[in-house]
Amino acid sequence: DRAFPIKNEAGxxxxxxxxxxxxxxxxxxxxVLREAxxxxxxxxxxxxxxxxxxxxxxxxxxxxxxxxSLTRYSEQDVLGKNWVENFLPLSCQQEVKTxxxxxxxxxxxxxxxxxxxxKSGEERLIAWNNTLLQDLDGNIIGTISIGxxxxxxHKxxxxxxxxxxxxxxxxxxxxxxxxxxxxxxxTGIYDKKPDKFKRMxxxxxxxxxxxxxxxxxxxxxxxxxxxxxxxxxxxxxxxDLMQQAVDxxxxxxxxxxxxxxxxxxDAQVWxxxxxxxQTLTNLLSNAIKFSPAHSTITLSAECQTDFVLFQVSxxxxxxxxxxxxxxFGRFQQxxxxxxxxxxxxxxxxxxxxxxxxxxxxxxxxxxxxGTGSTFFFTLPLPPEEVL
Amino acid sequence: xxxxQILVVDDEEFLRELxxxxxxxxxxxxxxxxxxxxxxxQLVQKERFDAIVLDVSMPGMDGYEVYExxxxxxxxRSIPVILLTAxxxxxxxxxxxxxxxxxxxxxxxxxxxxxxxxxxxxxxxE
Numbered sequence: 138d139r140a141f142p143i144k145n146e147a148g149x150x151x152x153x154x155x156x157x158x159x160x161x162x163x164x165x166x167x168x169v170l171r172e173a174x175x176x177x178x179x180x181x182x183x184x185x186x187x188x189x190x191x192x193x194x195x196x197x198x199x200x201x202x203x204x205x206s207l208t209r210y211s212e213q214d215v216l217g218k219n220w221v222e223n224f225l226p227l228s229c230q231q232e233v234k235t236x237x238x239x240x241x242x243x244x245x246x247x248x249x250x251x252x253x254x255x256k257s258g259e260e261r262l263i264a265w266n267n268t269l270l271q272d273l274d275g276n277i278i279g280t281i282s283i284g285x286x287x288x289x290x291h292k293x294x295x296x297x298x299x300x301x302x303x304x305x306x307x308x309x310x311x312x313x314x315x316x317x318x319x320x321x322x323x324t325g326i327y328d329k330k331p332d333k334f335k336r337m338x339x340x341x342x343x344x345x346x347x348x349x350x351x352x353x354x355x356x357x358x359x360x361x362x363x364x365x366x367x368x369x370x371x372x373x374x375x376x377d378l379m380q381q382a383v384d385x386x387x388x389x390x391x392x393x394x395x396x397x398x399x400x401x402x403d404a405q406v407w408x409x410x411x412x413x414x415q416t417l418t419n420l421l422s423n424a425i426k427f428s429p430a431h432s433t434i435t436l437s438a439e440c441q442t443d444f445v446l447f448q449v450s451x452x453x454x455x456x457x458x459x460x461x462x463x464x465f466g467r468f469q470q471x472x473x474x475x476x477x478x479x480x481x482x483x484x485x486x487x488x489x490x491x492x493x494x495x496x497x498x499x500x501x502x503x504x505x506x507g508t509g510s511t512f513f514f515t516l517p518l519p520p521e522e523v524l
Numbered sequence: 525x526x527x528x529q530i531l532v533v534d535d536e537e538f539l540r541e542l543x544x545x546x547x548x549x550x551x552x553x554x555x556x557x558x559x560x561x562x563x564x565x566q567l568v569q570k571e572r573f574d575a576i577v578l579d580v581s582m583p584g585m586d587g588y589e590v591y592e593x594x595x596x597x598x599x600x601r602s603i604p605v606i607l608l609t610a611x612x613x614x615x616x617x618x619x620x621x622x623x624x625x626x627x628x629x630x631x632x633x634x635x636x637x638x639x640x641x642x643x644x645x646x647x648x649x650e
Contacts (some may be wrong), residue, residue, distance in 0.1 A: 203629050302613055304579060305612065305613070306611060308540070309610035309612075309631050309632055310536060310610055310631065310638045312631075312632040313538055313539060313542075313610065313631040313632035313633065314536070314538045314542060316632040316633065316634060316635075317539075317542040317543070317545075317546060317632070317634075317638070318538075318542055318632070320622065320634045320635040320636070321542070321545055321546065321549070321550070321635050324550065324635065324636065326550065327549075327640075333545075336577050337545075340538050340541070343538070344538065419528070
């Protein structure tokens with residue numbers, strides 16, 4: 138309608154007149170806007186963070202792709218639904234309702250953590266960053282929240298705190314004995330009682346050694362589990378590893394007159410020799426600690442299809458069935474006082490498990506109460522021998 | 525005046541021995557020792573104690589349970605209990621605060637401080 142005909146008296150068309158407008162700038166501005174929109178959209182769709190928009194009544198008016206993939210909901214499942222009532226566990230609904238009201242009223246709680254529910258009912262812990270949304274006139278229209286899924290991090294922190302609690306206790310116990318025994322000596326009350334004096338020194342020394350072992354084991358385990366410990370694997374003769382471990386623990390078997398028997402194999406394994414000797418030494422020392430006098434401990438190995446199976450068997454008191462898995466955890470002795478009486482740190486089997494798992498092997502135990510226990514682990518064959 | 529008798533309960537053999545040494549040789553008190561919660565509950569039936577120094581982390585029956593059982597028995601309810609414990613996290617402290625024990629002493633501790641604190645908590649200072 139910006140072009141119009143010009144006609145002569147007879148009404149015949151003689152020319153067409155028109156007006157032209159240069160819209161280059163407008164088109165460019167539209168393109169810039171579209172590009173900006175595309176970038177924001179792309180950011181929201183690809184970012185590995187949850188983005189949830191709520192209107193002022195708490196109904197969902199936006200969720201991004203990451204939220205949908207994390208929770209397995211579809212957009213239709215979510216949009217228009219009340220956020221708190223539909224996607225939060227019952228236990229925190231009331232609290233989050235209050236928080237939402239306070240965000241709207243006072244822009245409180247810029248940071249907040251709560252659990253959300255996935256479609257399958259799983260709870261995920263989310264750390265939120267909440268922003269209040271206002272229209273051009275300053276009216277509050279809702280909130281937009283960006284959230285990070287911290288479920289795994291939270292679990293690791295819980296485990297770490299628990300570990301620190303146990304370590305603190307395990308370190309304080311020998312420290313208490315050392316401080317009390319040396320403190321008693323310092324008062325001078327035993328200066329003329331040589332037996333008492335010697336006993337105090339003896340206790341201090343035993344618990345100093347216990348502390349040294351504990352600190353070493355904690356560091357060993359941390360290096361293994363953090364991946365800092367480098368396990369240089371080479372082709373090793375299984376029989377050599379077994380013999381070296383048995384030679385190392387032989388003196389421990391003498392007081393109880395235990396017999397250590399080796400059933401070797403000519404198989405080779407792909408392993409870090411020192412770490413495997415440490416594993417065998419730990420298992421053999423445990424067997425020695427829990428063996429009755431004059432009994433036999435057997436270390437054997439046999440080649441299976443694609444791994445070598447090692448076994449350490451004793452005729453000791455055995456392990457209750459419900460403890461067979463737990464003993465490979467940290468500070469999980471069958472009897473908590475075992476660490477003190479038997480001189481262990483409570484970390485030996487956790488170290489063994491870590492070493493074997495870093496070799497791609499498995500470790501487990503079988504036991505009959507009153508008859509004895511057998512610890513098994515597997516190690517891979519050298520690479521070219523795997524069929 | 526009769527010398528006070530204290531029961532020392534700890535599953536750690538060395539700690540029992542050392543705490544007894546502190547209480548006897550520094551504090552001048554008499555002591556008996558129990559290596560478990562169960563042993564403690566048996567001993568309080570047979571002997572009269574003026575105080576119990578109780579470890580918290582023990583296998584089987586822990587110090588919390590021992591204390592509850594002592595409290596639920598009219599014969600033993602009035603014996604002052606001092607917890608001597610390596611549990612020092614804020615969550616542990618909160619639980620101790622609710623228990624109504626005579627006192628809590630954290631491990632590790634100097635022998636003289638240990639005996640002084642016990643005397644103080646029990647009002648045995650001259």
